[in-house]
Amino acid sequence: MDQLLQVLVAGLKNGSIYALVALGFTIVYAATGAINFAQGEFFMLGGMLCVSFTELGLPLPAAAVAAIATTAAIGAVFELLAVRPVAGDDPLRIIMVTIGGAVVLRQLALHIFGPDERALAPFTEGASLKALGVAVELQTLWVWGLTAIAVVALALLYRKTSFGRAMRATAIRTDAARLVGVNTGMMVTVAFALAAGLGALAGVAVAPLTQTAFFVGAAIGVKGFAAAILGGIGKPISAVAGGLLLGLLESFAAGYLDPAYKDGVALVVLLVVLFVAPQGLLGRARRVKA
Amino acid sequence: MSGRTLRALAPLVAVAVALVVPLVVSDRFLLKVFTFCGVNALVVVGLALLFGYAGQISLGNAAFVGLGAYTSAFCTVELGWPWLLGFAAAGAVAALGGLALAIPSLRLKGHYLAMATLGFGLLMSLAFLEAEPITGGVDGFTGIPFPSIGPVEFRSASSLYWLVWGCVGVAVLVAHNITSLRPGRAMRALHGSELGAQACGVDIVGVKVRTFVVSALMAGLAGALYAGVVGFISPSLFTLTASVTFIAMTIVGGTSSLAGPIVAAVALTLVQYVDALIPGLPRETAQTIQSYQEDIYGIAIVLIVIFAPRGLAGLWKRRNARNEAS
Numbered sequence: 021m022d023q024l025l026q027v028l029v030a031g032l033k034n035g036s037i038y039a040l041v042a043l044g045f046t047i048v049y050a051a052t053g054a055i056n057f058a059q060g061e062f063f064m065l066g067g068m069l070c071v072s073f074t075e076l077g078l079p080l081p082a083a084a085v086a087a088i089a090t091t092a093a094i095g096a097v098f099e100l101l102a103v104r105p106v107a108g109d110d111p112l113r114i115i116m117v118t119i120g121g122a123v124v125l126r127q128l129a130l131h132i133f134g135p136d137e138r139a140l141a142p143f144t145e146g147a148s149l150k151a152l153g154v155a156v157e158l159q160t161l162w163v164w165g166l167t168a169i170a171v172v173a174l175a176l177l178y179r180k181t182s183f184g185r186a187m188r189a190t191a192i193r194t195d196a197a198r199l200v201g202v203n204t205g206m207m208v209t210v211a212f213a214l215a216a217g218l219g220a221l222a223g224v225a226v227a228p229l230t231q232t233a234f235f236v237g238a239a240i241g242v243k244g245f246a247a248a249i250l251g252g253i254g255k256p257i258s259a260v261a262g263g264l265l266l267g268l269l270e271s272f273a274a275g276y277l278d279p280a281y282k283d284g285v286a287l288v289v290l291l292v293v294l295f296v297a298p299q300g301l302l303g304r305a306r307r308v309k310a
Numbered sequence: 311m312s313g314r315t316l317r318a319l320a321p322l323v324a325v326a327v328a329l330v331v332p333l334v335v336s337d338r339f340l341l342k343v344f345t346f347c348g349v350n351a352l353v354v355v356g357l358a359l360l361f362g363y364a365g366q367i368s369l370g371n372a373a374f375v376g377l378g379a380y381t382s383a384f385c386t387v388e389l390g391w392p393w394l395l396g397f398a399a400a401g402a403v404a405a406l407g408g409l410a411l412a413i414p415s416l417r418l419k420g421h422y423l424a425m426a427t428l429g430f431g432l433l434m435s436l437a438f439l440e441a442e443p444i445t446g447g448v449d450g451f452t453g454i455p456f457p458s459i460g461p462v463e464f465r466s467a468s469s470l471y472w473l474v475w476g477c478v479g480v481a482v483l484v485a486h487n488i489t490s491l492r493p494g495r496a497m498r499a500l501h502g503s504e505l506g507a508q509a510c511g512v513d514i515v516g517v518k519v520r521t522f523v524v525s526a527l528m529a530g531l532a533g534a535l536y537a538g539v540v541g542f543i544s545p546s547l548f549t550l551t552a553s554v555t556f557i558a559m560t561i562v563g564g565t566s567s568l569a570g571p572i573v574a575a576v577a578l579t580l581v582q583y584v585d586a587l588i589p590g591l592p593r594e595t596a597q598t599i600q601s602y603q604e605d606i607y608g609i610a611i612v613l614i615v616i617f618a619p620r621g622l623a624g625l626w627k628r629r630n631a632r633n634e635a636s
Contacts, residue, residue: 054421055421113619114421115421116561117612117616119554119557120608120610123607124605124608124612126608127604127605242432249425280440283436287433290426290429294422294425295417298417298422
């Protein structure tokens with residue numbers, strides 16, 4: 021029983037992180053119909069920038085906000101410089117440009133921050149909470165809280181503001197949105213900034229639990245995508261469900277089978293879902309957006 | 311010289327250059343560098359068929375290189391097979407791997423296919439690491455024998471060079487035949503529009519699977535050659551980074567071309583060994599260039615995709631077309 025709960029806690033912790041990264045994939049996919057292969061690099065940048073800002077003397081909350089804002093700005097610039105020029109005709113070109121862009125971002129981080137792994141101090145010092153025989157690190161509570169806040173804020177933005185409605189309109193049909201006066205180009209830029217910011221938030225939140233380094237982007241990117249496609253890409257709520265489910269699957273495989281399987285789980289899930297049901301568990305088969 | 315004569319002469323010049331290299335290069339390390347160029351070129355010829363002609367992206371071809379390398383190492387070291395048999399087995403296992411990936415991937419295209427191949431590549435690099443009894447785990451495989459065919463052993467740097475570039479030559483011939491005949495037209499039709507190709511009676515499933523298998527086969531043979539040339543392999547060689555490097559070479563080289571990707575493969579491989587290429591180069595400069603090697607790959611991908619989506623080959627063709635017009 022204790023082990024079951026502990027495995028659940030660990031799974032939901034990692035799952036929240038995957039959910040945030042998966043949301044980034046979903047937002048960009050909704051706006052452009054393309055997968056951003058650089059999404060994992062935003063996660064990496066968030067963590068690395070936050071570590072660097074604290075080393076420069078900023079207090080942690082300010083460093084975290086600055087890291088997320090900087091990464092969001094990088095996401096917007098990334099869209100304007102690299103993705104915008106190839107948008108439209110051939111989805112293959114967007115894939116290639118984001119793959120190349122991911123390499124460039126990772127190498128930039130290597131040159132700026134160096135090759136070493138870095139760690140961030142926990143947001144709040146203190147012993148783990150113990151209840152029902154389970155220990156929950158305080159940082160895990162931060163991860164859950166921040167994920168919940170981000171998801172609710174995103175839902176409010178999408179549903180309650182005219183800006184969010186404009187974004188949804190762009191996602192449903194770009195040309196129609198443009199006809200009714202939506203600046204669809206700006207919506208795509210904002211989508212990249214939002215996705216980058218969410219990725220950075222995940223990177224910041226998890227940095228105290230696992231160390232971070234310039235090379236962590238690719239692995240988390242694949243897991244985030246696996247989560248997004250497990251839930252069914254395109255809807256924010258499926259991304260969250262997919263993330264939590266993937267986290268639990270991983271955690272159960274590591275806890276009950278063999279820890280060595282942990283990293284393989286997401287890859288197997290990714291391939292099985294792609295091969296068997298690319299529309300995901302919650303999604304319905306839909307027209308491929310050109 | 312008109313574009314047409316240039317085009318007719320280019321293959322002859324390329325073969326002549328490839329033949330002359332071992333005669334004028336006496337430095338053994340430099341010759342080995344050119345041999346590595348050949349290994350990468352072999353992988354890239356396969357990717358040029360898959361990506362440049364058929365328009366199917368693969369971010370997992372390093373896994374096939376690894377499959378070939380480990381198969382040949384296992385067959386020669388553990389089973390004591392003759393090298394040629396291990397070489398054939400490497401090609402067969404890699405081709406089977408390609409088949410295993412291609413069949414379930416048939417429904418996927420674009421970014422889904424890219425993700426599936428990427429996931430497959432990562433899964434395979436995990437397998438190379440974890441399947442310790444077969445692959446030697448982190449430490450990898452040492453003491454892989456030099457390639458040999460019957461009594462002939464390829465030991466010297468120049469003989470290895472001949473062997474590798476000989477294989478590249480055969481691969482180019484095969485690929486050229488594929489692309490200039492019916493299958494090539496089918497592949498290009500697939501690249502243009504899958505629906506259109508299907509409507510014209512192209513067996514798109516067959517074309518996709520066969521192209522995937524051929525590209526995996528070439529990657530596997532390249533892996534076996536690499537293992538024989540170096541004598542040592544480890545999982546760190548067959549990672550996502552390597553797959554991205556191969557796709558960078560293919561993208562920079564250009565679509566609908568074999569020469570472009572080969573030139574790009576050689577050029578981008580040489581970046582890594584710039585110190586061997588330019589003997590007088592100060593060590594620090596060489597190290598700086600090497601530490602920016604992956605930046606160069608990444609920036610090259612981005613710039614080519616934005617400004618010259620058909621790659622070097624496209625630029626070259628455009629130049630020729632302009633010359634002929636004027």
